Structure formats: structure tokens, C-alpha cells
Amino acid sequence: MRFFTLKVVEVRTETADTVTVAFKQPGLKKVKYQAGQYLTLMFRINGRRYIRPYSFSSAPLIDVNLEVTIKRLPGGVVSNHIIDTLKVDDMVEVMEPMGDFTLNEAALTPSTHIVLWGAGSGITPLMSIAKYALHKNLAAHVTLVYGNRNAESVIFLDKIKALQTQFGSHFSAWHFHTQPAIAPENPNLLQGRINPEKVLSVMKSEDKLANTIHYICGPSGLKESVRAALTGLGVSVNNVYSEDFEVVRDPAEFEGIITRSVSVTLNGVTNRVEVVKGKSILEAGLDALLDMPYSCQTGNCLVCKGRVVKGGVKMIGVQKLPEGLAKGESLLCSSFPLTDGCVIEID
Numbered sequence: 001m002r003f004f005t006l007k008v009v010e011v012r013t014e015t016a017d018t019v020t021v022a023f024k025q026p027g028l029k030k031v032k033y034q035a036g037q038y039l040t041l042m043f044r045i046n047g048r049r050y051i052r053p054y055s056f057s058s059a060p061l062i063d064v065n066l067e068v069t070i071k072r073l074p075g076g077v078v079s080n081h082i083i084d085t086l087k088v089d090d091m092v093e094v095m096e097p098m099g100d101f102t103l104n105e106a107a108l109t110p111s112t113h114i115v116l117w118g119a120g121s122g123i124t125p126l127m128s129i130a131k132y133a134l135h136k137n138l139a140a141h142v143t144l145v146y147g148n149r150n151a152e153s154v155i156f157l158d159k160i161k162a163l164q165t166q167f168g169s170h171f172s173a174w175h176f177h178t179q180p181a182i183a184p185e186n187p188n189l190l191q192g193r194i195n196p197e198k199v200l201s202v203m204k205s206e207d208k209l210a211n212t213i214h215y216i217c218g219p220s221g222l223k224e225s226v227r228a229a230l231t232g233l234g235v236s237v238n239n240v241y242s243e244d245f246e247v248v249r250d251p252a253e254f255e256g257i258i259t260r261s262v263s264v265t266l267n268g269v270t271n272r273v274e275v276v277k278g279k280s281i282l283e284a285g286l287d288a289l290l291d292m293p294y295s296c297q298t299g300n301c302l303v304c305k306g307r308v309v310k311g312g313v314k315m316i317g318v319q320k321l322p323e324g325l326a327k328g329e330s331l332l333c334s335s336f337p338l339t340d341g342c343v344i345e346i347d
């Protein structure tokens with residue numbers, strides 16, 4: 001794992017609760033990334049280390065700076081810290097870019113139609129992908145379908161309009177707003193939550209559904225409704241990609257999980273950690289102020305992996321096990337102890 005220390009060169013207000021932080025590319029050791037990947041920011045706040053991933057909103061080779069866009073989560077430790085305190089010239093420690101929510105350029109053809117589905121802060125990786133695909137002329141058409149509360153809460157409204165002006169017939173955007181607009185002038189502005197059937201029926205009638213590749217980033221409800229609509233129209237699951245900003249766990253999966261004591265060996269030092277029912281082994285370790293490694297907390301990046309040398313754990317909420325997990329290893333952000341006396345080792 002490579003680490004970088006980046007200098008903040010701009011903190012830009014996007015909406016009332018969202019800012020974009022621009023970092024300068026280091027002079028020598030450049031940060032290389034792909035559109036759709038994320039940067040993991042590390043902070044020390046009140047003596048405790050906090051690590052959070054933020055998708056790039058900038059696009060590689062197009063934007064000069066490295067940019068991430070952060071929406072304030074009420075009560076959230078890091079999003080509030082960034083929005084309220086981060087300023088130009090601050091230095092921030094980051095991990096190397098990660099994530100597989102990226103364009104598979106080899107699979108794109110001149111007739112590919114990329115469809116991006118997002119809501120709220122889920123726009124960030126989609127914006128990166130849209131800019132990259134359009135500037136690099138990687139697809140016949142890019143459609144963005146974006147859900148928000150109202151016009152004021154639309155992140156990047158001006159940038160979306162600029163893409164429409166610049167790329168004309170190659171780019172279209174649909175907006176869905178849950179609050180009614182007073183005077184909607186735009187035929188692509190619809191009221192309510194994103195209605196995938198509506199968008200797809202128009203695409204189908206315009207014969208734009210053939211050769212589509214879909215990227216979804218937003219709440220799990222959006223992901224499910226888009227996937228269901230696409231499946232209903234016969235779009236291959238191989239052409240549908242999604243990114244999760246948070247993990248949703250089924251309460252039924254927690255049957256038999258109770259508070260247990262776990263032994264965690266980190267950098268050769270062993271600590272006994274009480275894993276309260278409902279908390280993952282990682283969360284319990286962080287609460288005990290252990291500097292355990294992690295990034296996504298959604299079971300995607302492998303940074304939190306540990307060896308279970310004694311006892312049993314259950315992984316909950318991991319959609320697809322990432323490649324690179326050896327036998328006996330477990331993702332501690334998503335692991336819950338099943339037996340007493342579990343022994344975990346972290347390299």
C-alpha cells in the first residue's frame with residue numbers, strides 16, 4: 001500500500017451541504033487513478049484516527065488537480081470535520097487510489113451507450129466517469145440520470161449543463177426531484193424518485209438501449225430498482241456495475257451473534273477487544289483505540305483483512321468477496337465473532 005501527503009489547493013462550495021476539495025498532484029510521486037475510483041483520506045480528530053474513502057469527482061488526464069466531493073452527513077465525524085475545518089494549504093494523508101467501479105475500456109465499442117444512475121453524493125464517481133468517457137470519446141452516448149431533493153441540492157448542476165453544451169448530442173441528463181419544481185421548463189426534469197422504467201422506455205423507443213453499460217451509485221433502493229428494470233428488459237447483469245457508499249446488512253443475518261471477547265494481534269501486540277453485539281470486529285477494535293487498517297468499510301478493498309487463527313467469524317453484508325483473500329483470512333470491517341475466544345492476527 002502506498003501513502004501520499006497531499007496539499008489542499010482549493011475548497012469549493014458546491015451546495016449548502018457539499019464541498020469539493022482539490023489537492024495538488026505531487027511534483028514527483030504522481031497519484032495515478034482511474035475514473036470511478038476513490039481516494040482514502042486519513043485524519044486525526046480528537047486524538048483518534050479516522051479513515052474515509054471519497055470517490056474522485058475529477059477525471060484523470062482531464063482535471064489538473066485531484067478532486068473529491070464531500071456531502072455533510074448529519075452527526076458524521078469526518079464529513080463535518082472536512083466541511084467545517086479543512087482549508088487551503090492544509091496537508092492530508094491519503095492512501096493510494098482504490099476501487100473497481102471503473103470503465104472497462106476494453107469492452108467499450110464506438111456504439112456503446114454509457115448510462116449513469118445516481119442520487120445525492122452518488123454523483124461523484126459518475127461525474128468522473130462521464131467527463132473521462134466524453135473527453136476521451138469512448139462511447140457513442142453518455143446518459144446521466146440523477147435524483148435529488150430539488151434544484152438547490154443538485155451537486156455539479158453547472159458542470160452538468162457545461163457538459164451538455166460542450167458535448168451536445170453525445171450527452172444527455174435526466175433530473176428527478178422529489179420536491180415539486182415551481183416552474184419546470186426542462187422536459188428532462190421529472191418529479192419524484194428516479195423512475196428507471198420511464199427513462200428506459202424512452203431509451204428503448206429511441207433504440208438507445210442496445211449496447212448499454214450501466215453504472216449505479218446511490219442508496220440501495222436505487223440500485224435494486226435500476227437492476228430490476230434492466231433485468232426486465234434483458235440487459236445482461238455483466239453490463240451493470242454499482243458502487244456502495246455504505247453497507248446495508250440484513251438483521252436476520254445477525255441471528256446467533258452475541259457480544260464476545262476477541263483477541264486481536266496488531267503489529268505483534270495482542271489486545272483483548274470486547275465486540276459488542278452488532279459491531280464488527282473492526283469497529284470494536286477502533287473503539288478500543290487500536291490503529292487497525294481499513295478504508296471502505298463495505299467489504300470491497302481488502303485493507304482490513306486479518307487471519308482468523310482460532311474460533312469462527314461470520315462475514316455479513318459483503319456483496320462479492322474481493323479477489324486476494326487467502327484461506328483463513330476475513331474482512332474485519334464485515335466480520336462478527338461466532339465463537340468465544342476468537343484469535344485474529346493482522347500483518
Ligand SMILES: Cc1cc2nc3c(=O)[nH]c(=O)nc-3n(C[C@H](O)[C@H](O)[C@H](O)COP(=O)(O)OP(=O)(O)OC[C@H]3O[C@@H](n4cnc5c(N)ncnc54)[C@H](O)[C@@H]3O)c2cc1C
Nearest residue numbers: 052053054055069070071076077078079121124245246296
Ligand atoms: C467507496 C466509497 C466512496 C465514497 N465516496 C463518497 C463521496 O464521493 N462523497 C461523500 O460525501 N461520501 C462518500 N462516501 C462516504 C464516506 O466515506 C463517509 O462514509 C461519509 O462521509 C460519512 O462519514 P462521517 O465520518 O461523516 O460519518 P460517520 O461518523 O462515519 O457516520 C455516521 C453514521 O452514518 C452512517 N453512514 C455512513 N455513510 C452514510 C451515507 N452515505 N448515508 C447515510 N448514512 C451513512 C454510518 O453507518 C454511521 O452510522 C464513500 C464511501 C465509500 C465506501
Ligand code: FES
Nearest residue numbers: 295297300301333
Ligand atoms: S475496509 Fe475495505 S474491505 Fe474492509
